[in-house]
Amino acid sequence: SYELTQPPSVSVSPGQTASITCSGDNLGDKYACWYQQRPGQSPVLVIYQDNKRPSGIPERFSGSISGNTATLTISGTQAMDEADYYCQAWDSITAHWVFGGGTKLTVL
Amino acid sequence: EVQLVESGGGLVQPGGSLRLSCAASGFMFSNYDMNWVRQAPGKGLEWVSYISSSGITIYYADSVRGRFTISRDNAKNSLFLQMNSLRAEDTAVYYCARDPGGWLHFDYWGQGALVTVSS
Numbered sequence: 001s002y003e004l005t006q007p008p009s010v011s012v013s014p015g016q017t018a019s020i021t022c023s024g025d026n027l028g029d030k031y032a033c034w035y036q037q038r039p040g041q042s043p044v045l046v047i048y049q050d051n052k053r054p055s056g057i058p059e060r061f062s063g064s065i066s067g068n069t070a071t072l073t074i075s076g077t078q079a080m081d082e083a084d085y086y087c088q089a090w091d092s093i094t095a096h097w098v099f100g101g102g103t104k105l106t107v108l
Numbered sequence: 109e110v111q112l113v114e115s116g117g118g119l120v121q122p123g124g125s126l127r128l129s130c131a132a133s134g135f136m137f138s139n140y141d142m143n144w145v146r147q148a149p150g151k152g153l154e155w156v157s158y159i160s161s162s163g164i165t166i167y168y169a170d171s172v173r174g175r176f177t178i179s180r181d182n183a184k185n186s187l188f189l190q191m192n193s194l195r196a197e198d199t200a201v202y203y204c205a206r207d208p209g210g211w212l213h214f215d216y217w218g219q220g221a222l223v224t225v226s227s
Contacts, residue, residue, distance in 0.1 A: 001170070033213035035153075036213065042203060042220060043145075048213040085155050090211035095167045097143065097155035 002091035002101035011106045018074040018102045022087030025068060030089045032061060032070035038083045039104075046085075047072060074105075082107045110134040110216045112204050117221030124194050128221055130187035130204030138182035139205035143214060144189050146200035153201075154200075157189065158207070172198075194225045 004024040012018035022032060032050050035043035045054050047063035050070060060075045074081055087100040116128040130142070144156040157178040158167040166178055177190040185203050202221050205214035 031212055032135075035214075037153075042217040044217070045213055045215055048215075054215065084152075088153075088213065092211070096169060097145075097158065099145075099153040099155060102152040 002089075002094060002096065002098050004087050004089060004098055006085075006087060006100040006103045008101070009104045009106065010093065011108060012074075012077045014079060014107055015076055018077045018078055018081070018105055018107075020072045020074075020085050020087075020105065022070045022072070022100045023068055024089060024098075024100075027068040027070060027089060028065055030091075032065060032089050033062070033073045034070075035086045035088065036081075036083045037086065077105075077107055079107050081105060110206065112206065112216055114202065114204055114218045114221035117202065117223045119215035119224045119226065120194055121227050122195060122225055124225070125190070125192045126194065126201055126223060128189040128191065130189075130218055130225070132185045132187065132204075132206075135206075137185040141209050142180060142187045143188075143205045143207050145203045145205055145214070145217075146177060146198075147203070147220075148197070148200040151200075156202070159187070161209070177224075191223070194223075196225050199223060199225045 034047040036046045037043045046061045050065045051063040059072050062073045064071050084102045086102045111133045113131045120126050140158050143158045159178045175193045188191045204218045206216040
């Protein structure tokens with residue numbers, strides 16, 4: 001089965017840049033997206049089609065992809081960005097949506 | 109405003125059944141694919157099932173295939189998940205999520221419905 005791998009946790013100081021990676025076989029041939037989930041809340045889409053930002057999402061959120069690794073970058077990280085982040089991609093071979101295991105971002 | 113509201117969650121014994129509903133409003137429901145995603149307590153997101161806008165194309169995660177059935181009623185702007193032969197490992201918050209198509213992403217999520225499978 002297809003898998004997406006994320007680091008379990010990332011820490012960043014307020015105002016600094018946080019980077020969260022998501023790796024998977026042939027991920028560069030698919031579209032990756034990213035969700036933010038704050039404690040007790042539903043997931044919110046923050047990046048889609050590798051690097052597009054939905055309306056209402058702050059400009060400090062950006063996405064990129066290089067080879068088989070997608071990266072979510074948060075510039076000028078704020079305390080309110082502390083949350084779990086999940087990457088997602090569609091695997092056409094199994095006809096399954098796949099989520100990464102999630103990364104807990106701590107702002108300290 | 110797009111709204112997705114799940115209902116039907118609750119406590120059920122192992123081997124039992126439950127039917128979740130997702131009421132959609134604020135958009136043309138019949139134009140959108142839909143999905144169910146679940147999250148076990150303290151765990152990550154797990155995709156459960158997909159249904160196309162017409163209801164013709166359906167996919168399931170391996171963990172639920174043969175036990176769960178996704179369906180929709182476009183006339184009533186509603187999405188459903190019939191869950192049979194429930195197991196303890198099915199305990200989770202179940203979210204419905206709107207899929208704009210093209211295998212790209214889920215752009216709106218409901219608030220979730222908690223399903224607890226326990227004796």
